[in-house]
Amino acid sequence: METFQLLFPLVHGLAKIFSFLFFTPWGWAILGFLFLLLLFKQGISGDGSWRWSVFLFNLSEKTTLFFLSLPQFLMGFLFLFLLAFFEKDIHILSENLRLNREKELLTQTLKNLHFEGKLLDISVETTTNGYTLTLFYYTHSPWQNKPLLRHRETFFTPEKRIYVDFGVCNFEYSVVAEGSAYNLAFPARIYTETIPPEKGYSLFSGEKGLLWGFDIPEEDLVGIDGKNFHLMGQRIVEAITNSAAAKKLGIRTFYGQAIAIDLVPGRTYQFVSTGTGGVKLLP
Numbered sequence: 001m002e003t004f005q006l007l008f009p010l011v012h013g014l015a016k017i018f019s020f021l022f023f024t025p026w027g028w029a030i031l032g033f034l035f036l037l038l039l040f041k042q043g044i045s046g047d048g049s050w051r052w053s054v055f056l057f058n059l060s061e062k063t064t065l066f067f068l069s070l071p072q073f074l075m076g077f078l079f080l081f082l083l084a085f086f087e088k089d090i091h092i093l094s095e096n097l098r099l100n101r102e103k104e105l106l107t108q109t110l111k112n113l114h115f116e117g118k119l120l121d122i123s124v125e126t127t128t129n130g131y132t133l134t135l136f137y138y139t140h141s142p143w144q145n146k147p148l149l150r151h152r153e154t155f156f157t158p159e160k161r162i163y164v165d166f167g168v169c170n171f172e173y174s175v176v177a178e179g180s181a182y183n184l185a186f187p188a189r190i191y192t193e194t195i196p197p198e199k200g201y202s203l204f205s206g207e208k209g210l211l212w213g214f215d216i217p218e219e220d221l222v223g224i225d226g227k228n229f230h231l232m233g234q235r236i237v238e239a240i241t242n243s244a245a246a247k248k249l250g251i252r253t254f255y256g257q258a259i260a261i262d263l264v265p266g267r268t269y270q271f272v273s274t275g276t277g278g279v280k281l282l283p
Helices: 002-023 025-041 052-068 070-085 087-113 226-240 243-249
Strands: 117-126 131-141 146-157 161-171 183-191 251-262 268-273 279-281
Touching: 002 025, 002 070, 002 087, 052 070, 070 087, 087 226, 117 146, 117 161, 117 183, 161 226, 161 268, 183 251, 226 243, 226 251, 243 251, 251 279
Parallel strands: none
Antiparallel strands: 117 131, 117 268, 131 146, 161 183, 161 251, 268 279
16 A cells, blocks of 8 residues: 555656646647657658658558557557546545545654653752753653653753743644544743743754654654654654644644742752643652
């Protein structure tokens, strides 16, 4: 089935070409020009000059071969004509196959990304002028059913109270193959009483177009290969920051969830996904 889906765009491309040649004035002009060119070549002799005698001889030879191969020619022409005639239907079918394939890939990607578990740990150390925070970004292994540390970085803040903001995107039921609901949560930013959210420290980070929370190793994926998972994951990340891409991918709503914490040196704060789109701070 997958091979058929890959070949179908090629079939549609051929149908589009022959539809142009058979059913448009420009196509008729091209076919007429090619026919005249073919006739002209029948009169070219071995020394490169054009002669009527050579033309008549080659034309009679080609005509004989044509009539001998007439059944095969008619079958080939009929096939190409039908291919051109049903070009619009082939296009619709090709689009439906593409959309179904995309829906299947999106469903498998969301199944792998949907989990209950660690999203982010923040470890606190005191300094002379404030606090140094060590951020640990996690993803989840669907195969091993456990969190995987993907990235670590540090961040300094002079303020005791910070707000850790998470984003959540909800997908339309209709765009997921099985009609299930999927909500994805991800770290978005850290801000404070004096630093507004739009100027806060961004947690929306990763590499190769994927957020750290979406960066599942290929060997831990279930039901989808690494290439397709990463391509669909990159589209989800793009959709988070692009409303047109979000609508096309079927993301219904976005919302944020900010959790306030008062920093205590020596403590590690653990933020986990609830599996239903929410995020909570473990006590």
